[in-house]
Amino acid sequence: xxxxxxxxxxxxxxxxxxxxxxxxxxxxxxxxxxxxxxxxxxxxxxxxxxxxxxxxxxxxxxxxxxxxxxxxxxxxxxxxxxxxxxxxxxxxxxxxxxxxxxxxxxxxxxxxxxxxxxxxxxxxxxxxxxxxxxxxxxxxxxxxxxxxxxxxxxxxxxxxxxxxxxxxxxxxxxxxxxxxxxxxxxxxxxxxxxxxxxxxxxxxxxxxxxxxxxxxxxxxxxxx
Amino acid sequence: xxxxxxxxxxxxxxxxxxxxxxxxxxxxxxxxxxxxxxxxxxxxxxxxxxxxxxxxxxxxxxxxxxxxxxxxxxxxxxxxxxxxxxxxxxxxxxxxxxxxxxxxxxxxxxxxxxxxxxxxxxxxxxxxxxxxxxxxxxxxxxxxxxxxxxxxxxxxxxxxxxxxxxxxxxxxxxxxxxxxxxxxxxxxxxxxxxxxxxxxxxxxxxxxxxxxxxxxxxxxxxxxx
Amino acid sequence: xxxxxxxxxxxxxxxxxxxxxxxxxxxxxxxxxxxxxxxxxxxxxxxxxxxxxxxxxxxxxxxxxxxxxxxxxxxxxxxxxxxxxxxxxxxxxxxxxxxxxxxxxxxxxxxxxxxxxxxxxxxxxxxxxxxxxxxxxxxxxxxxxxxxxxxxxxxxxxxxxxxxxxxxxxxxxxxxxxxxxxxxxxxxxxxxxxxxxxxxxxxxxxxxxxxxxxxxxxxxxxxxxxxxxxxxxxxxxx
Numbered sequence: 001x002x003x004x005x006x007x008x009x010x011x012x013x014x015x016x017x018x019x020x021x022x023x024x025x026x027x028x029x030x031x032x033x034x035x036x037x038x039x040x041x042x043x044x045x046x047x048x049x050x051x052x053x054x055x056x057x058x059x060x061x062x063x064x065x066x067x068x069x070x071x072x073x074x075x076x077x078x079x080x081x082x083x084x085x086x087x088x089x090x091x092x093x094x095x096x097x098x099x100x101x102x103x104x105x106x107x108x109x110x111x112x113x114x115x116x117x118x119x120x121x122x123x124x125x126x127x128x129x130x131x132x133x134x135x136x137x138x139x140x141x142x143x144x145x146x147x148x149x150x151x152x153x154x155x156x157x158x159x160x161x162x163x164x165x166x167x168x169x170x171x172x173x174x175x176x177x178x179x180x181x182x183x184x185x186x187x188x189x190x191x192x193x194x195x196x197x198x199x200x201x202x203x204x205x206x207x208x209x210x211x212x213x214x215x216x217x218x219x220x221x222x223x224x
Numbered sequence: 225x226x227x228x229x230x231x232x233x234x235x236x237x238x239x240x241x242x243x244x245x246x247x248x249x250x251x252x253x254x255x256x257x258x259x260x261x262x263x264x265x266x267x268x269x270x271x272x273x274x275x276x277x278x279x280x281x282x283x284x285x286x287x288x289x290x291x292x293x294x295x296x297x298x299x300x301x302x303x304x305x306x307x308x309x310x311x312x313x314x315x316x317x318x319x320x321x322x323x324x325x326x327x328x329x330x331x332x333x334x335x336x337x338x339x340x341x342x343x344x345x346x347x348x349x350x351x352x353x354x355x356x357x358x359x360x361x362x363x364x365x366x367x368x369x370x371x372x373x374x375x376x377x378x379x380x381x382x383x384x385x386x387x388x389x390x391x392x393x394x395x396x397x398x399x400x401x402x403x404x405x406x407x408x409x410x411x412x413x414x415x416x417x418x419x420x421x422x423x424x425x426x427x428x429x430x431x432x433x434x435x436x437x438x439x440x441x442x443x444x445x446x447x448x449x
Numbered sequence: 450x451x452x453x454x455x456x457x458x459x460x461x462x463x464x465x466x467x468x469x470x471x472x473x474x475x476x477x478x479x480x481x482x483x484x485x486x487x488x489x490x491x492x493x494x495x496x497x498x499x500x501x502x503x504x505x506x507x508x509x510x511x512x513x514x515x516x517x518x519x520x521x522x523x524x525x526x527x528x529x530x531x532x533x534x535x536x537x538x539x540x541x542x543x544x545x546x547x548x549x550x551x552x553x554x555x556x557x558x559x560x561x562x563x564x565x566x567x568x569x570x571x572x573x574x575x576x577x578x579x580x581x582x583x584x585x586x587x588x589x590x591x592x593x594x595x596x597x598x599x600x601x602x603x604x605x606x607x608x609x610x611x612x613x614x615x616x617x618x619x620x621x622x623x624x625x626x627x628x629x630x631x632x633x634x635x636x637x638x639x640x641x642x643x644x645x646x647x648x649x650x651x652x653x654x655x656x657x658x659x660x661x662x663x664x665x666x667x668x669x670x671x672x673x674x675x676x677x678x679x680x681x682x683x684x685x686x687x
Contacts, residue, residue, distance in 0.1 A: 001323050009320045013306070020308045020347075081302035084260055085363070089321040090293040148596065155589045159579035169576065169593060172568040173600050175561075176607035183611065198610055209599055217592050220513050224261045224585070264516075264584070 010099025297369035501531035
């Protein structure tokens with residue numbers, strides 16, 4: 001069975017599980033909204049400031065929400081040792097990791113799709129004409145978060161204090177992604193919105209580097 | 225470092241009772257046989273199915289003729305089932321993972337065999353311990369493995385469950401499936417065993433051997449109180 | 450034992466000489482005067498750090514490829530030495546920055562990369578502390594170590610790219626262009642001296658890790674009542 005097909009089967013399972021419980025998505029969205037609202041209490045920015053600080057706040061909210069959401073990614077497989085069942089199946093370890101990455105990408109993207117309008121309203125930023133390009137930035141950035149986050153979810157699932165450990169491992173690694181995503185978003189929120197190709201290329205590069213590393217190391221990630 | 229110097233050869237169709245106190249290394253041995261764990265030294269070989277060289281110290285090339293995974297089924301301490309999926313959904317998922325051709329028929333048959341056909345749409349979360357164990361075994365057998373590994377399968381089963389376990393194992397033995405079942409106390413399914421191997425402190429203490437009589441070793445087991 | 454003492458004494462002497470050179474042999478710098486002398490150790494600490502972390506990266510890969518425990522020992526030793534060097538580098542950076550340029554800190558490419566690496570490798574050590582099974586600890590920390598090392602050039606690149614869009618005055622000696630030859634020689638001495646200190650610490654830490662491993666092995670052997678395993682401690686070999 002090809003890795004892609006196995007990942008698709010796993011993705012379907014993750015989606016079905018999430019549909020049943022809706023716990024991850026709900027918690028993520030609520031948390032992200034709370035973060036954004038709290039920021040607005042703390043800063044009360046004017047229009048010009050919104051444009052300057054907005055992207056940063058938005059991405060920090062995504063990052064925080066993401067690290068919260070990514071933890072159960074592998075954590076959930078520990079309840080009934082279902083990870084054993086997955087590892088015994090004739091699929092590659094990378095298929096397991098990829099399936100979860102895709103699921104996380106979907107979930108975080110949905111959360112972002114809900115959050116961005118909320119943010120635009122609270123900070124009085126117009127999204128007219130930039131939605132498509134913003135989506136590109138969001139997808140590239142979220143991909144980076146999700147690729148590294150899923151790997152670290154697998155790593156921290158075996159450690160003590162795992163809820164605290166995941167953000168601790170993830171956020172420093174994502175620092176360059178944060179800069180790139182914020183700058184790319186800022187150039188879209190500016191007076192003359194433009195898609196900054198340099199930063200997009202950087203995001204793409206980040207994603208490729210860590211996706212490749214994950215692919216090469218997934219055997220070790222899941223082994224016992 | 226749970227096992228030391230364990231070397232076992234098990235022939236197809238054997239029903240091995242793996243005995244030993246808790247902590248003797250039974251679970252580790254089963255997990256290595258299930259290819260879930262790689263031994264720090266040594267290897268696992270399935271002649272006729274595939275030759276898989278595992279272990280870090282290998283210096284010869286790995287030769288793999290086929291993938292042994294579809295031939296292995298395992299029932300562990302945990303159910304290996306998704307609580308938030310229904311019985312049918314669980315089996316469908318694994319049927320897809322194992323790329324089974326006649327999935328629908330197999331699933332229907334499996335649910336019938338473990339008496340859960342009427343509850344196929346209920347979430348596993350709502351099942352009793354006995355029902356979950358039956359479904360766990362059904363899941364392990366769904367892809368028709370030639371070797372079934374069981375880690376203390378009788379634990380927590382009621383009378384009805386134990387009867388069902390015994391019947392299922394008898395059926396498997398008659399079908400020529402290799403069974404390795406670990407237990408630390410007496411249970412009736414052990415009567416089916418053709419061989420007994422006892423572990424202590426990570427080593428093979430006694431082995432009744434391929435054509436030998438497992439009953440003396442089994443008799444030494446205390447009953448579950 | 451005697452060899453160890455001799456080597457340590459030699460390294461100590463080298464370190465003192467480097468310090469002396471930095472303080473007295475190197476000529477005074479025109480704009481920053483005396484405080485600039487921190488630069489010699491500041492740069493030396495960075496080189497020690499990058500060397501240590503590169504060794505760690507290689508060790509991580511080697512562990513995953515061969516599963517020989519000595520690579521795991523080397524990995525954790527190199528990371529610890531790297532973190533210590535990094536801490537020194539960051540502190541000397543702050544000490545130098547304030548009197549020389551009036552700022553405690555700046556987010557230029559090199560400082561940012563160093564700071565992030567510091568965070569990442571502390572996270573590595575924390576991770577190791579929270580993983581109990583030795584085999585898993587070695588494997589998972591190696592995976593994380595590889596990710597951390599791959600992140601470093603990305604941090605650097607992102608910072609440089611950011612700087613092209615938000616230029617700021619270059620501090621901390623820019624790219625070392627046009628260094629007075631005597632200064633250059635003193636710098637080399639300091640870098641070399643700190644590298645030897647780093648190697649000494651690395652070897653010590655490695656031996657400590659190896660001994661821990663052997664103690665664990667012995668304990669296991671005693672517990673399971675088997676014959677005593679081959680002990681490298683008695684043989685004194687690496």
